[in-house]
Amino acid sequence: xxxxxxxxRVALIMGGTMIGAEFLLSGCKPGGPATMTTLFxxxxxAFLDEVADTILPDTPSSPGAKAAKVGDFMTVxxxxxxxxxxxxxxxxxxxKIDDAANKKFSKKFMDLDATQKLALLTDLDKEQQxxxxxxxxxxxxxxxxxxxxxxxxxxFTSEVGCTxxxxxxxxxxxxxxxxxxxxxxxxxxxx
Amino acid sequence: MSTNTYDAIVIGSGISGGWAAKxxxxxxxxxxxxxxxxxxxxxxxxxxxxxxxxxxxHRGGRTVQMEKDYPVLKRDYPLNETNLDYWVNExxxxxxxxxxxxxxxxxxxxxxxxxxxxQSYRWHDVNFEENAKQGIGVDWPIRYKDxxxxxxxxxxxxxxxxxxxxxxxxxxxxxxxxxxxxxVEKDVAARFNAYYKDKDRHFIIGRTANITKPLPGRTNCQYxxxxxxxxxxxxxxxxxxxxxxxxxxxxNLTVRPWSIVTKILYDKDTKKAKxxxxxxxxxxxxxxxxxxxxxxxxxxxxxxxxxxxxxxxxWPDGLGSSSGELGHNLMDxxxxxxxxxxxEGYDDKYYFGRRANGIYIPRYRNLNGExxxxxxxxxxxxxxxxxxxxxxxxxxxxxxxxxxxxxxxGEWNIGMGGFGETLPYHENRCYLDKNVKDxxxxxxxxxxxxxxxxxxxxxxxxxxxAKEMLEACGVKxxxxxxxxxxxxxxxxxxxxxxxxxxxxxSVLNEWNQVWDxxxxxxxxxxxxxxxxCQNPSLTYMALTARAANHAVxxxxxxxx
Numbered sequence: 001x002x003x004x005x006x007x008x009r010v011a012l013i014m015g016g017t018m019i020g021a022e023f024l025l026s027g028c029k030p031g032g033p034a035t036m037t038t039l040f041x042x043x044x045x046a047f048l049d050e051v052a053d054t055i056l057p058d059t060p061s062s063p064g065a066k067a068a069k070v071g072d073f074m075t076v077x078x079x080x081x082x083x084x085x086x087x088x089x090x091x092x093x094x095x096k097i098d099d100a101a102n103k104k105f106s107k108k109f110m111d112l113d114a115t116q117k118l119a120l121l122t123d124l125d126k127e128q129q130x131x132x133x134x135x136x137x138x139x140x141x142x143x144x145x146x147x148x149x150x151x152x153x154x155x156f157t158s159e160v161g162c163t164x165x166x167x168x169x170x171x172x173x174x175x176x177x178x179x180x181x182x183x184x185x186x187x188x189x190x191x
Numbered sequence: 192m193s194t195n196t197y198d199a200i201v202i203g204s205g206i207s208g209g210w211a212a213k214x215x216x217x218x219x220x221x222x223x224x225x226x227x228x229x230x231x232x233x234x235x236x237x238x239x240x241x242x243x244x245x246x247x248x249h250r251g252g253r254t255v256q257m258e259k260d261y262p263v264l265k266r267d268y269p270l271n272e273t274n275l276d277y278w279v280n281e282x283x284x285x286x287x288x289x290x291x292x293x294x295x296x297x298x299x300x301x302x303x304x305x306x307x308x309x310q311s312y313r314w315h316d317v318n319f320e321e322n323a324k325q326g327i328g329v330d331w332p333i334r335y336k337d338x339x340x341x342x343x344x345x346x347x348x349x350x351x352x353x354x355x356x357x358x359x360x361x362x363x364x365x366x367x368x369x370x371x372x373x374x375v376e377k378d379v380a381a382r383f384n385a386y387y388k389d390k391d392r393h394f395i396i397g398r399t400a401n402i403t404k405p406l407p408g409r410t411n412c413q414y415x416x417x418x419x420x421x422x423x424x425x426x427x428x429x430x431x432x433x434x435x436x437x438x439x440x441x442x443n444l445t446v447r448p449w450s451i452v453t454k455i456l457y458d459k460d461t462k463k464a465k466x467x468x469x470x471x472x473x474x475x476x477x478x479x480x481x482x483x484x485x486x487x488x489x490x491x492x493x494x495x496x497x498x499x500x501x502x503x504x505x506w507p508d509g510l511g512s513s514s515g516e517l518g519h520n521l522m523d524x525x526x527x528x529x530x531x532x533x534x535e536g537y538d539d540k541y542y543f544g545r546r547a548n549g550i551y552i553p554r555y556r557n558l559n560g561e562x563x564x565x566x567x568x569x570x571x572x573x574x575x576x577x578x579x580x581x582x583x584x585x586x587x588x589x590x591x592x593x594x595x596x597x598x599x600x601g602e603w604n605i606g607m608g609g610f611g612e613t614l615p616y617h618e619n620r621c622y623l624d625k626n627v628k629d630x631x632x633x634x635x636x637x638x639x640x641x642x643x644x645x646x647x648x649x650x651x652x653x654x655x656x657a658k659e660m661l662e663a664c665g666v667k668x669x670x671x672x673x674x675x676x677x678x679x680x681x682x683x684x685x686x687x688x689x690x691x692x693x694x695x696x697s698v699l700n701e702w703n704q705v706w707d708x709x710x711x712x713x714x715x716x717x718x719x720x721x722x723x724c725q726n727p728s729l730t731y732m733a734l735t736a737r738a739a740n741h742a743v744x745x746x747x748x749x750x751x
Contacts, residue, residue, distance in 0.1 A: 020252075051334040059591040062598065082255040118590055125588045148589070152597070156580040157250040159243065165579070165598040170243065172414040175544035177373035182539065190244065190416070190545060191579060 005076065018149055019141050040075040047094060047110060048074045051069040052151040054117045065151055068158035073149045086141055093143030095112075100124060112169035162189035197223045197445070199742075200467055200482040202452045203301025203495060207715040207731040208488030209430030209438070210345070210567075214739035215486070220348065220746075223480060224438075225450040227489075231277075231305065233431035237421025239273050247272050254728045266293050267680055269306070274420050277306050283630035286461050289639035294492065300448055302490065303682070304429040306419045308482040309400040309547070310572065311351045312725035313362045317558065322721050325566055328520060328615040329691040331720045332701035335362070338733050345732035348437075349428040350406050351550070353398030355461050359391065361553040361725070367403045369396045370412075370548045375575040375603050380550070382664040383708075391557045392660075397572065399548040400428035407438055407718035416545035427547070449473045451631060453484055453713060455510055457502035463710045463751065470631055481723035484710045484742050484751060487688075488735070491521070491716035492621055495687035498698075498705070499623050500714075511688055511698045511705045511713075516623050520615035520689050521640045522722040524681035528650050529571065530657035531606030534667035541600060549574035550614030552607065554724050556652060565648035569616070569724050573607025606668055609653035612724040613646055613678070615686050622673075642655060642676040650676065683727050685719035703738040710751040726747065 049071035058064040078090050100123070101109040104161040105116050112120065121144075128142040135142075162168040166189040198220035208727035212224045228234075232638040236352045251273050253265065264278050287393035305616035316335040323330035335406060339362075346365040355728045372380060374397075385393040401412040409425035409432055419426050438444040449472040456479065458465045466481035487494045495518045499509035506512045533630050554568035578601025587593040593603045606617040606695055619640035654673045661669045691697020694706035714735040717729060745751045 055589040056594040057591050059573055059595055061595055064594070077252075080256070081249060081252060083255060122588050122590070128297055129588075152580060153250060156348045156595075156597070157244040164595070168243075169543075170241075170415070172544035174416045174544045175542070177371040177377065177542050177546075179541050179543050181538060181541035181600070184599070185541070186598050187577070187579060188513060188543075188545075191576065 018153075019086060020077065020083075022165050038084050038088070040079070044094065045071040047071070047074060047097075048147070050096070050110060050117065051121065051147050052155065054114070054121050054157050055148055055151045057114075059119075063160050065155045068160035070154040070158070072150055073154035073158070074147070077150050077154070078146075082146075084144070089141055089143050090146050093147060096143060097124070156189075195466075195479060196481045197221045198231070198482060198746075199484045199486065200225065200480055201486045201488060202467065203227075203302065203488035203490060203493070203715065204300045204308065204435075204446070204456045204499075205297075205488065205490060206304045206415075206430070206728050207714070207735045208302065208486070209304060209434035209487055210732050211486040211712075211714060211734040211739055212438040212444055213434040214736050215484075215743065216438045216441040217275075218739070218743045219441075219443065221443050221445075222438070223445045223447060223482070225406050225467070225480070226300045226302075226446065226448045227451040227472060227503065227581075228300070228448065230300045230446070230448040231421070233425065233435070234421070234423050235682035236278075237423060238624060240417060240420040242273075252623050254282055260484065261705060263293060264295060266677075267295070268440055269295050274306065277419070281336075285627065285629060287627055287637035289637055290641050291677055291679075292638040292640055293677055294684075295682050296490070298448065301435075305421055305431070307429075307728060308682075308726065309427050310551070310726040311346070311349075311353075311364075311398050311400050311729040312551075312553075312570075312726060313364055313367040314338070314723055314730055315360050317360060317363055318721065318723040318725075319433065321567065322615075323544075327566070327721070328691065329693070329696050329720060330691045332690050332697075337701075338730070340736065342729065344736050345729060349433055349732060350401050350402035350404075350409070351398055351400055351405040351729070352412075354396050356393060356395045358393045358395065358553050359471055360555070360558060361393075364398070366398065369548055370399070370401070370403065372396055372550065373542045373546075373575055374539055375534050375605060376550050378537075379575065379605060379664045379666070380532070384659065386663050387555075387660075390555065393553055393694055395551050395553070397548040397551045397590075398407050401426055401547050402411075409433070412547065414544035414546055416547045418547050425691040440663070449476075451490070452476075452497055452631070453500060453633065455487075455497060455501040455708075456481075457505065457510055457708060459505060464708050470633070472631065475631065483746060484712065485659065486716045486735075486739070486742075487711060487713040487717070491684035492636055492638070492688050493714055494715055494717040495621055496623070498688060500634075506707070510711065511707055512708050514694060514698060515542060516617070516689060516696060517698050518687050519617050519620040520686040521615045521619045521621060521638070521678075521684065522615055522686040522719065523654050523678045524683045524722065524724060524726075525611045525613055525642050525646050525676040526608055526681050527649065527674035527676060528611075528653045528657075528672065529573065529606065529608035530654065530661055530669050530671045531573075531604060531672065532661050532666040534575065534603040534666055537603050540603075550607070556649075556656075563648075563652065565645045565652075567612040567645070567649070567724070569609045569611040569649060570610050571607040573605065575603060575605035578604060580601050591671075605661065607657055608672075609650075609657065610681065610724050610726070611646060611649050611653055612722050613642065615689065615721055616640075619678075638679075640678045642678060646676060662708065683716070683722070685716040685722050685727060688713045688717040689720045702741040703734060704751075709745075710742075712738045712742055
């Protein structure tokens with residue numbers, strides 16, 4: 001972001017300000033433990049990869065979030081950019097997803113097939129969207145909103161996301177203010 | 192000649208310091224430029240300039256630790272992972288806020304010329320005359336005609352791209368070819384300029400210090416929009432890309448990083464400065480440097496700090512304080528107010544390249560006889576673009592269709608934010624707080640400044656006009672934003688050592704000379720007698736070149 005972007009076009013994610021150490025612009029608080037590294041293990045990363053890949057799966061036009069290593073990215077962001085209360089909410093999210101999976105399919109999340117995962121997380125996304133509608137700024141954040149936000153951020157700023165899902169031109173060399181666009185053309189990776 | 196003796200000393204290496212060094216060395220003066228922070232070498236030290244987004248662990252965002260370390264910087268957009276090293280270490284260099292004042296600093300060679308917003312606008316005679324006509328502060332001792340040739344000089348060398356729009360209030364300059372508006376901006380501009388034809392309002396492409404044609408040693412803008420990381424192409428004006436190489440080429444310049452100027456050494460017999468005292472920021476040793484002239488370009492607040500610390504045996508409040516105005520009349524531009532909305536009908540249009548520039552609407556209020564319930568005015572900056580992957584898509588939740596939809600550009604939107612003039616209030620000031628010390632044991636600045644009634648009334652217009660103008664141009668779902676104004680946030684600090692016609696009411700004369708020591712020149716934002724609403728750096732460049740020229744002439748005549 002630069003000054004002009006900050007002034008003219010405040011970037012938001014999913015229609016709201018992003019959770020965490022204000023990736024974009026909002027209020028912010030000090031604090032946060034220094035030794036979070038141990039809080040996530042390989043199982044967590046595998047779990048988050050599945051969540052992310054369900055939100056943004058492989059399609060004919062581009063690879064999914066797992067290919068972009070979004071699970072690993074999420075753990076870095078939660079460790080470094082989330083305040084303690086948000087870290088707690090995020091960590092409890094693993095259990096909540098398993099509970100929901102148990103309730104709906106009598107299985108753990110990681111044992112669901114792709115169709116079941118999509119059905120389950122679609123429910124959870126509905127839940128977080130409903131919750132977000134009436135949520136006041138001081139109310140706790142929803143774990144699934146966190147996961148979805150970080151999935152989008154992690155994917156569309158990854159090498160896979162930038163170069164396969166979007167069009168990445170590191171040095172445009174010129175500016176054309178008006179070019180034709182037809183439905184299906186991919187967006188540019190950077191603004 | 193002792194190794195510590197030069198013809199000229201320049202304190203600071205940012206936009207105005209770099210210009211002082213260039214002008215003085217090109218006129219043959221052996222010059223030392225003293226910079227309090229580290230060196231940053233052009234291109235080589237722009238360590239993040241060529242990184243892809245995924246090479247940043249937090250993708251450019253901010254961590255909890257960064258927010259702890261940068262309690263001031265975190266208040267606005269500058270705190271980020273990509274150019275963190277360009278912002279001052281707040282633990283080492285604290286300051287005291289009597290009222291909230293967001294002071295965003297860069298302590299290194301190049302100063303904020305590396306991170307600046309690059310918008311470059313000339314002033315108009317209206318701006319120089321309003322103080323006198325309205326009885327605000329003191330009269331500027333110069334007029335547009337005094338600065339006009341120096342604006343040209345600055346523009347030609349720095350490289351300012353812009354269109355010759357013929358807007359009466361915003362004089363055209365010696366521009367490089369303008370950048371292009373995108374489809375939506377072009378159409379909005381056409382509607383805007385037709386609708387407001389009789390009201391003298393104009394919607395134009397921004398004028399920016401990004402070159403659109405090559406200059407010696409510099410490549411034209413490559414439209415990466417990563418300026419504030421440092422440009423490997425040297426495509427925007429900075430000390431490193433522009434003034435420093437020119438000054439070095441003369442063979443007359445010495446740059447000394449890690450040099451905190453603690454005071455200007457004043458000789459009461461000659462009533463002139465004889466040099467400066469430097470505290471080496473690395474080894475904590477004190478050194479003295481001597482010269483015939485001293486240019487103070489430490490940035491508005493720090494230039495006041497240096498003066499306040501100097502000649503205190505003669506004037507308790509420092510060199511240049513005899514008028515009682517040193518440190519006072521602190522100004523900024525107030526912002527954080529404007530509007531935005533959706534633009535329909537351009538789904539089949541897009542753009543290529545990332546233009547490091549936007550659109551500009553020059554001031555139109557309180558001109559041509561109009562009288563609002565406040566004085567002065569404001570301009571807008573903004574731009575149009577298509578929504579990106581961060582947008583919400585109400586009809587889609589998660590899954591493949593959702594992903595593929597986000598990978599396409601979204602709706603067009605346009606937004607703009609105002610930059611409002613603040614008045615010079617005597618009580619808006621900075622002063623030394625000797626009870627608080629920085630990392631080197633030096634007293635720090637206390638800052639006590641706030642927006643007042645005139646600015647608050649102006650902000651109502653800034654919000655309402657933005658909405659009205661966008662709606663008049665057919666923009667849909669226009670939303671207004673109007674945050675609490677915070678001084679400092681404009682990063683356009685000005686006025687702490689103002690120019691004037693009378694030594695009793697100003698710190699500097701018409702040539703930026705300190706009334707109390709004629710061989711000391713202050714040519715950064717500190718010298719500003721009023722703020723106007725245009726981005727100020729181009730005016731600092733012009734004032735600096737003009738003052739340097741005068742300094743050398745006076746030196747030749749034996750007057751200083």
